[in-house]
Amino acid sequence: MDSEIYFKRNLLILIINCKISGFNFPLLVDHIAREAEYFMRTLTKFNQGILEPIQDAIISENVFWLRITMEHSRFIVSLLDASERNLISTARKFGDDFEILLNQARDVESMLYQKQPTSPIIGRMNKESESAAQEIRAFKKTGLDLIKSCQIRNVINPLLADHVLREADHFLYMIHVLEERLNAKQKAEQHM
Numbered sequence: 001m002d003s004e005i006y007f008k009r010n011l012l013i014l015i016i017n018c019k020i021s022g023f024n025f026p027l028l029v030d031h032i033a034r035e036a037e038y039f040m041r042t043l044t045k046f047n048q049g050i051l052e053p054i055q056d057a058i059i060s061e062n063v064f065w066l067r068i069t070m071e072h073s074r075f076i077v078s079l080l081d082a083s084e085r086n087l088i089s090t091a092r093k094f095g096d097d098f099e100i101l102l103n104q105a106r107d108v109e110s111m112l113y114q115k116q117p118t119s120p121i122i123g124r125m126n127k128e129s130e131s132a133a134q135e136i137r138a139f140k141k142t143g144l145d146l147i148k149s150c151q152i153r154n155v156i157n158p159l160l161a162d163h164v165l166r167e168a169d170h171f172l173y174m175i176h177v178l179e180e181r182l183n184a185k186q187k188a189e190q191h192m
């Protein structure tokens with residue numbers, strides 16, 4: 001895993017400095033390197049049995065996944081044919097919506113990360129991410145089906161389309177798990 005991260009990070013520097021050329025955007029390579037680093041962090045937490053406080057977990061998962069999802073929207077924009085005006089404008093709108101949610105999550109991170117007690121605004125942030133993630137999940141699903149049946153003019157690798165859809169599912173799964181933890185904590189506090 002470490003060597004995979006090293007490979008992607010190295011590749012990125014080579015691309016940026018024009019030492020190698022190809023058709024992968026630097027931000028896409030940085031994106032997949034960050035995903036590998038995220039996976040590594042998750043494994044380390046599992047192995048060490050670390051469970052972050054719920055508020056910190058909600059903040060960091062949201063900041064991570066909102067950025068990833070914003071970038072997916074923008075990768076889609078840049079890989080669609082310019083004649084796909086409608087799809088481009090929808091994808092661009094998703095990019096802007098997720099950028100706003102991401103910046104809001106970063107604001108909350110600056111206000112509340114590693115602070116006590118758990119604030120009620122944390123639950124709302126998770127809910128807002130959930131509805132935005134459900135919308136883009138539906139868009140990605142339709143996109144994948146249209147790509148597979150050759151109904152879109154694009155240069156998107158079907159595997160990449162499938163990957164971004166599975167990541168939307170993972171984001172929704174994480175939101176759900178965090179929501180459950182938050183609810184359990186709030187219930188326990190009511191009984192105290």
Ligand SMILES: [Fe+2]
Nearest residue numbers: 035068164167
């Ligand atoms: Fe991704």
